[in-house]
Amino acid sequence: xxxxxGHFALILALVLAGAQTFFGIFGxxxxxxxxxxxxxxxxxxxxxxxxxxxxxxxHAFVTFDFSVLYVASNSNSALPTFYRVAALWGxxxxxxxxxxxxxxxxxxxxAIASRxxxxxxxxRVMGVLGFVSFGFLLFTVxxxxxxxxxxxxxxxxxxxxxxxxxxxxxxHPPLLYMGYVGLSVAFAFACAAMLEGKLDQVWARWTRPxxxxxxxxxxxxxxxxxxxxYYELGWGGYWFWDPVENASFMPWLVATALIHSLAATxxxxxxxxxxxxxxxxxxxxxxxxxxxxxxxxxxxxHSFAADPTRGLFILAFLIIVIGGALSLYAWRAPQLRSPAGxxxxxxxxxxxxxxxxxxxxxxxxxxxxxxxxxADAVGAAPLSVGAPYFDKxxxxxxxxxxxLVAIGIHAAWKRGQLGNNRARxxxxxxxxxxxxxxxxxxxxxxxxxxxxIGMVLGIWIILSSLFDPVDRLRRRLTxxxxxxxMTLAHIGLGVGLVAxxxxxxxxxxxxxxxxxxxxxxxxxxxxxxxxxxxIEGPNYDGVRAVVTVLRDGAPVATLHPEQRNYWVQRSTxxxxxxxxxWNLDMFVALSKNVGGGRxxxxxxxxxxxxxxxxxxxLMALGAVFAVTDRRYRVRASxxxxxxxxxxxxxxxxxxxAAEAT
Amino acid sequence: xxxxxxxxxxxxxxxLLLSVSLPSMAFDIEAMPTPAExxxxxxxxxxxxxMQCQNQSIxxxxxxxxxDLRRDxxxxxxxxxxxxxxxxxxxxxYGNVILFRPPFEASTAWVWLAPFLLLILGVFVAVRIxxxxxxxxxxxxxxxxxxxxxx
Amino acid sequence: xxxxxxxxxxxxxxxxxxYVAVVHSPNKSTMQSAxxxxxxxxxxxxxxxxxxxxxxxxxxxxxxxxxxxxGTWCAxxxxxxxxxxxxxxxxxxxxxxxxxxxxxxxxxxxxxQLGNPYSVVAVDRDGRTAINFGVYxxxxxxxxxxxxxxxxxxxxxxxxxxxxxxxxxxxxxxxLP
Numbered sequence: 001x002x003x004x005x006g007h008f009a010l011i012l013a014l015v016l017a018g019a020q021t022f023f024g025i026f027g028x029x030x031x032x033x034x035x036x037x038x039x040x041x042x043x044x045x046x047x048x049x050x051x052x053x054x055x056x057x058x059h060a061f062v063t064f065d066f067s068v069l070y071v072a073s074n075s076n077s078a079l080p081t082f083y084r085v086a087a088l089w090g091x092x093x094x095x096x097x098x099x100x101x102x103x104x105x106x107x108x109x110x111a112i113a114s115r116x117x118x119x120x121x122x123x124r125v126m127g128v129l130g131f132v133s134f135g136f137l138l139f140t141v142x143x144x145x146x147x148x149x150x151x152x153x154x155x156x157x158x159x160x161x162x163x164x165x166x167x168x169x170x171x172h173p174p175l176l177y178m179g180y181v182g183l184s185v186a187f188a189f190a191c192a193a194m195l196e197g198k199l200d201q202v203w204a205r206w207t208r209p210x211x212x213x214x215x216x217x218x219x220x221x222x223x224x225x226x227x228x229x230y231y232e233l234g235w236g237g238y239w240f241w242d243p244v245e246n247a248s249f250m251p252w253l254v255a256t257a258l259i260h261s262l263a264a265t266x267x268x269x270x271x272x273x274x275x276x277x278x279x280x281x282x283x284x285x286x287x288x289x290x291x292x293x294x295x296x297x298x299x300x301x302h303s304f305a306a307d308p309t310r311g312l313f314i315l316a317f318l319i320i321v322i323g324g325a326l327s328l329y330a331w332r333a334p335q336l337r338s339p340a341g342x343x344x345x346x347x348x349x350x351x352x353x354x355x356x357x358x359x360x361x362x363x364x365x366x367x368x369x370x371x372x373x374x375a376d377a378v379g380a381a382p383l384s385v386g387a388p389y390f391d392k393x394x395x396x397x398x399x400x401x402x403x404l405v406a407i408g409i410h411a412a413w414k415r416g417q418l419g420n421n422r423a424r425x426x427x428x429x430x431x432x433x434x435x436x437x438x439x440x441x442x443x444x445x446x447x448x449x450x451x452x453i454g455m456v457l458g459i460w461i462i463l464s465s466l467f468d469p470v471d472r473l474r475r476r477l478t479x480x481x482x483x484x485x486m487t488l489a490h491i492g493l494g495v496g497l498v499a500x501x502x503x504x505x506x507x508x509x510x511x512x513x514x515x516x517x518x519x520x521x522x523x524x525x526x527x528x529x530x531x532x533x534x535i536e537g538p539n540y541d542g543v544r545a546v547v548t549v550l551r552d553g554a555p556v557a558t559l560h561p562e563q564r565n566y567w568v569q570r571s572t573x574x575x576x577x578x579x580x581x582w583n584l585d586m587f588v589a590l591s592k593n594v595g596g597g598r599x600x601x602x603x604x605x606x607x608x609x610x611x612x613x614x615x616x617x618l619m620a621l622g623a624v625f626a627v628t629d630r631r632y633r634v635r636a637s638x639x640x641x642x643x644x645x646x647x648x649x650x651x652x653x654x655x656x657a658a659e660a661t
Numbered sequence: 662x663x664x665x666x667x668x669x670x671x672x673x674x675x676x677l678l679l680s681v682s683l684p685s686m687a688f689d690i691e692a693m694p695t696p697a698e699x700x701x702x703x704x705x706x707x708x709x710x711x712m713q714c715q716n717q718s719i720x721x722x723x724x725x726x727x728x729d730l731r732r733d734x735x736x737x738x739x740x741x742x743x744x745x746x747x748x749x750x751x752x753x754x755y756g757n758v759i760l761f762r763p764p765f766e767a768s769t770a771w772v773w774l775a776p777f778l779l780l781i782l783g784v785f786v787a788v789r790i791x792x793x794x795x796x797x798x799x800x801x802x803x804x805x806x807x808x809x810x811x812x
Numbered sequence: 813x814x815x816x817x818x819x820x821x822x823x824x825x826x827x828x829x830x831y832v833a834v835v836h837s838p839n840k841s842t843m844q845s846a847x848x849x850x851x852x853x854x855x856x857x858x859x860x861x862x863x864x865x866x867x868x869x870x871x872x873x874x875x876x877x878x879x880x881x882x883g884t885w886c887a888x889x890x891x892x893x894x895x896x897x898x899x900x901x902x903x904x905x906x907x908x909x910x911x912x913x914x915x916x917x918x919x920x921x922x923x924x925q926l927g928n929p930y931s932v933v934a935v936d937r938d939g940r941t942a943i944n945f946g947v948y949x950x951x952x953x954x955x956x957x958x959x960x961x962x963x964x965x966x967x968x969x970x971x972x973x974x975x976x977x978x979x980x981x982x983x984x985x986x987x988l989p
Contacts, residue, residue: 235721242716268805270794277819284823297833298716311834319827326823330816341797349791356783364776370829371763371772377832380768382843384710386718386761393776413805414798592723712948725913726948729939754853754946756846 003068006056007147013049013100014141016042017134024127028120028195036123043111043126046133047104054101057094057146061087067153070094070146076159076568078539086170087160092294092310093146095173099290100136102174102181107133110185110210117206124192125185132184135317143310159539159568168228172221176248179218180286183251186211186258187283187325190276194328199276199336204266209627211262211279215255216623222248223616231576236509236587236604238612241390243298246369247289253362254282257355264348267413271352272336273329278355280325285362287318297373345416350408357401364393395450402457402497406432409464409490424467432460439502444607447505454501461494485626492618499611508605511591515598519550526550527559527588527603540564545599547577549586556586561601563590585609698738705734705744709751710759718761845954845965846946852960853944860911860933861920867908867934869960876983877906879954880930880970881942884918886950892969893926899975900929904983909933912942912950955979 020042027035057070061084066072074090089095107129114122140146164170189207193199225245230238239245258278264271292298295311342348368385375383406428410421418425436456440446465487472479508522520527532545542564549557559577566573576589585606594600693699703720709730711722719727719734730751737747751759763769847853852869859865880896882889900907909930911919916935923933936942945954946965955964955978964978 237721268803281819291830295834297830308834312831315827315830315834318830322823326816326820330820333816339797339801340794340803341799341801342791342794343798344791344795348794349787352787352790356780356787360776360780360783363779367772367775370826372758373833374829375769376836377829381756382758383763383769383772384758384761385763385772386708386710386716388708388762389772392762397776397780414801414803725939726943729913729943733940733943752846754846754944755948756844756946758843 002056002059003065003147003149006053006060007145009049009052009056010097010137010141010145010147013046013053013104014134014137016046016049017130017137020046020130021127021134024123024125024130025195026127028123028127031120033119036119039123039126039130040111042130043104043107046130047108050097050101050104050137054088054097057088057097058085060147061085064157065153066155066157067149067151068146069148069150072150072154072157074160075157076539077156078568079157079160079165080538082167083160083165083170086164089173090160090164092307093140093144095177096136096140096144096294097146098174099177099181100133100140102177103129103133103136103184106178106181106185110188121192121196124195125188128188128191129184132188132321135321139310139313139317143307143313157568159566162540162564162566162569162571162573163232165539165566166228166232168224169232172224172228175217175224176221179214179216179221179255180248180251180289182210182214182217183255183279183283183286185214186255186279190279191325191328194276194325194332197332197335199265199272199332201266201269204262204275205631207279208259208262208266209632211255211259212623212627215252215259216620218248218252218255219616219623220620222252223613227613230609231578232573236507236576236589236602236606238503238609241365241368241387243369244289244293246365246390247285247292250362250365250369251282251285251289253358253365254278254285257358257362258282260351261355264351268340268342268348269338270340270342270348272338273333274355276329276333276336278359280322280329281359284318284322284325285366287314287321290314291318292369298369340414342414343416345411345418347408347411347413347416349416350404350411353404354401354408357397357404361394361397361401364397365390368393395454398497399450399453399457402454402461402493405490405493406457406460406464409461410467421467424464428460428463428467429456431463432456435459444502444506451501451505454497458494458497458499458501461497462491465490465494480629480631481625482629482631485622485624485629487622488625489619489622492615492622494615495611495618496615499608499615502608503606503612506607507609510603511600512603513594513598513600515596520601520603522603522605524552525586525605526553527586527601529599529601532599535562537564539568540566542572543590545577545590547588547601549579557581559586559588561588561590580610582610583608693735693738701744702735702738705738705747706731708748708761709734710761712755712759843967845962847962847965849961849963852954852956852962853941855934855941855944857910857934857936857941860909860916860923860935867932872906872908872956873960874958875906876955876957877908878979879908879910879945879956881910881912881945881947881950881952881954883912883914883950884922885914888969889951890926892951892971893929895970895972895975896929897927898972899970904980906931910942910945911935912947913937913939953979955982957982958984 020039023035023038023042026032027039057068059065060068060071061075062081064071064075064077064084066075070091070093071087074087074094075084079087087094089098107126110129111122111126114125117125186207189203189210193203222245225248226238229240230236258275261271261275261278265275291311291314294307295314296307297311340348368389371385372383375381407418407425410425411418412420433456436452436459439455440452469479469483469487472483510520510522512520514520514527514529516529516531518529520529526549528548528550530546530548532543535542535544542562544560544562547559547561548555549559557579559579561577562575564573564575565571574589574591576587578588579586585604587602587604587606589602591600591602693702706720707718709719711717711719711724711727711730713724713726714722717727719730733750734747737750742750748760748764752764757764757769763772765773854869856866856868859867878899896907899905907930909932911933913936919933919935923930934941945952945962949967951969953966953970954962957963963982966974966978
């Protein structure tokens with residue numbers, strides 16, 4: 001009964017999405033206030049309906065309703081409650097419903113926050129979002145109904161994929177989807193501007209916080225997935241350039257370029273068409289990611305079960321949405337001109353250079369990911385592209401970017417005036433060189449050739465980021481949150497560069513077979529295999545080992561690697577034993593029982609690995625500061641229609657109007 | 662086909678678990694005779710694709726085929742073959758698809774060249790834009806607020 | 813205008829590639845063997861049930877033959893077995909089995925229980941021969957012509973349709989019954 005209710009709610013939501021699209025776009029086009037008045041109620045209604053649907057599915061999971069096919073395929077009576085809820089997004093149909101729900105959430109947020117935006121613009125934004133929602137709901141209802149029944153209901157379910165029975169991985173899809181879907185807001189703002197035929201600095205100011213938040217969520221989602229892969233997949237890697245990983249990384253790279261392009265558009269009114277293109281591109285890559293994961297065209301450890309019909313549907317949707325946006329772009333872009341000028345060393349110029357590298361990097365990842373498909377499509381022999389390709393090309397693009405960031409931070413708008421900051425630039429570089437050389441030749445030892453470059457650039461970026469805020473504090477000037485945010489995010493980038501350079505060069509790994517009592521040596525460290533015993537969990541059994549890590553003979557950590565056999569799906573998973581110190585991770589994973597009491601294990605030392613995730617956290621934190629900047633929390637500037645009450649994006653403060661720059 | 666591959670994978674995995682108690686299964690954790698050979702072995706097995714798996718290298722895959730291929734690499738290294746010869750032997754039997762690093766040949770060079778061409782195009786576009794904008798500075802009298810100049 | 817044309821062109825090319833990819837994706841299993849047109853790899857393997865006897869590729873030269881890679885651990889091999897029995901009844905081509913990474917006892921038992929479609933079964937205990945054939949899963953079936961060249965490789969369970977379309981069609985004229 002309840003599943004049918006959920007199904008019905010979805011169909012109704014689909015209808016409302018259609019209404020939202022129609023009245024939003026055409027209501028604005030006709031200037032019809034009554035038509036436009038339908039839009040916000042439609043958004044609210046859609047939110048309620050999709051929430052009902054997702055609630056119905058959660059209910060089916062929590063109550064072990066195995067008569068619902070999706071629940072039977074992804075759950076089991078032995079599954080703990082937390083994972084019963086997380087199982088919702090464990091496979092294709094449910095994750096699609098999650099996508100639709102998160103879109104409803106973002107749209108509702110936009111509806112609420114846009115009450116003081118010009119009516120026709122807001123209607124258009126919500127109309128475009130309605131179109132995206134319509135597409136996803138249609139896809140769900142037509143091909144991927146999560147409420148399908150299975151008669152007769154099986155006695156028990158097939159269990160959630162054990163790989164997903166983990167807290168980090170349970171939360172990873174929702175966060176990732178918050179990012180993917182959030183980019184649709186930027187896309188909607190871009191389309192609305194094109195439909196209006198107007199794109200100015202005020203538009204950029206509205207669009208920035210949404211885009212920044214989506215970027216932050218996406219970054220955190222990616223980092224969480226990477227962290228999970230590290231401790232769960234058992235081999236100690238944190239990034240594999242797997243097609244599905246790439247599918248999330250490409251939009252992130254482009255979104256990074258977009259938030260910087262928006263900054264220039266807001267500040268100086270330049271790069272209008274580039275900003276539009278980037279917004280279209282970012283969301284396109286989001287949709288492309290959805291396509292790649294669900295259509296079966298790429299083999300990946302992450303992909304959902306393949307189905308070409310679904311693939312064609314998503315592809316058609318992709319073509320309509322992107323084709324439509326590009327057509328709008330062709331129509332409007334020629335009209336977007338700005339009179340602003342800037343020098344070759346100006347901030348705008350550096351942003352442009354950086355964006356070139358970011359977009360080319362995203363394109364490189366796309367080429368590598370799609371190369372097997374392209375080869376097949378043109379009838380060439382099958383081709384594989386994996387980590388060796390990306391590991392070679394990505395640093396080649398990122399290192400120049402790093403240097404540009406370190407210098408560009410000091411550039412002023414319009415005239416650059418790098419000469420004024422020559423001291424800062426050179427001091428930063430000098431200290432970074434010194435610190436880098438000490439780390440490479442003193443602390444860690446000679447590693448790969450690019451390592452010193454990465455280290456120095458990372459440190460240089462951190463130092464460059466600190467000059468301005470420290471100077472402001474010293475001179476008792478204001479330190480707006482936007483600047484704190486920018487500083488944190490750039491420091492995060494620097495930290496990430498240092499971390500990746502270090503971990504790629506100085507990790508130590510050994511595979512060996514050891515028995516209890518034996519010790520495995522890794523440099524100054526030793527892994528002593530103390531004991532191993534059998535264990536049982538709610539839906540698995542297995543073994544758990546105790547491994548003591550010694551440094552120069554003294555114990556510094558105890559690790560507990562496990563190997564679990566999940567009963568229902570009959571698969572075996574390794575849980576690595578990891579001890580994290582501020583500058584090092586000690587890692588061990590059980591591979592297999594080779595008999596005679598011996599186990600083959602993989603032991604690793606990973607210096608600074610946690611700083612990779614720290615860098616993601618810093619970037620996200622920076623984003624939070626940036627979007628809570630005062631200029632989003634005060635009354636709208638004079639360029640907007642007067643006499644409207646304030647209800648700006650993040651917090652309603654209603655303070656007296658300060659001139660928002 | 663996916664179902665079939667999965668069935669095969671599951672079957673092979675279960676076979677592996679069954680046969681795990683045989684001491685001979687420990688061969689792939691025996692070290693290579695010399696550290697230099699160990700380095701070559703480690704590098705090569707990360708470059709070769711496990712043909713039965715979903716996008717894993719033979720280094721990271723537990724399936725029987727991956728073990729066989731690792732053994733093959735090991736034996737070829739000990740027999741004195743060069744890295745290029747080993748890769749060639751793999752390509753001869755499985756095609757270019759077994760290499761995770763696409764070779765730089767006539768039919769595959771585009772994968773390596775395309776990003777560089779795009780970069781060159783990007784730099785060219787950037788230079789053009791900057792030239793145009795730089796020439797507009799004189800006529801642009803808009804004032805930039807220096808107090809908030811970092812935003 | 814070029815600002816629009818370049819993204820549009822890229823977009824259309826990409827859409828084309830993705831469309832082809834989706835349409836092709838169910839057929840990905842028919843990955844072309846890298847050995848097509850090349851001479852069959854040399855091998856010398858013990859014969860199942862006949863210790864002391866060896867099967868070599870030279871013994872099979874001079875006429876077309878079929879190699880079927882299988883194992884008792886392989887579920888799909890069990891699925892295709894009836895088709896192989898039918899094929900054997902037709903008696904047009906020698907069907908050589910390659911028992912891949914298997915146990916002799918289990919293999920003999922399997923053939924006794926399910927029937928034996930093979931003219932002869934070679935035992936590849938450690939898998940070295942299979943990887944020389946570029947095998948990456950079972951079952952796989954190869955067509956080798958009279959000159960000893962691999963002409964076709966089918967991945968997955970054999971079906972009557974594939975047999976007709978890809979194997980019988982490659983027989984020289986006049987051999988079909």
